[in-house]
Amino acid sequence: MPLKIVQNFDGSFTLEAQAQETLFNLLTSVAFLNQICQQLRCEQVKFTELLFQPVPYSLTTTKGMPAEFEKYHESDEYAIVNVPPNFMFSAKIFKPSRLCAIYQKLGNEEFPK
Numbered sequence: 001m002p003l004k005i006v007q008n009f010d011g012s013f014t015l016e017a018q019a020q021e022t023l024f025n026l027l028t029s030v031a032f033l034n035q036i037c038q039q040l041r042c043e044q045v046k047f048t049e050l051l052f053q054p055v056p057y058s059l060t061t062t063k064g065m066p067a068e069f070e071k072y073h074e075s076d077e078y079a080i081v082n083v084p085p086n087f088m089f090s091a092k093i094f095k096p097s098r099l100c101a102i103y104q105k106l107g108n109e110e111f112p113k
Helices: 017-027 030-040 067-073 087-090
Strands: 044-052 078-082 101-105
Touching: 017 044, 017 087, 030 044, 030 078, 044 078, 044 087
Parallel strands: none
Antiparallel strands: 044 101, 078 101
């Protein structure tokens, strides 16, 4: 089966206000923030309110994300987290079917391993 290189993919989307509010509440819940901190081994994280739809690999999107978000992927000060499917369902977001959220790491002193 030959691979098909995607030349262009439109990753833009718009969330309804209520869906966005519900999703942001879930993404900033204390339990979820603590879970992210544990995984990242950092003291605190802050949701940047930046979301993007993962995109297929292409010549211009080699990291699976819109090019304007690659600076966060390359930075040690930020983390990209897949939005859990149950959060998407709770917020009644069905299109796009997947989203990623960007968090800023605060208190970057790592926990002991």
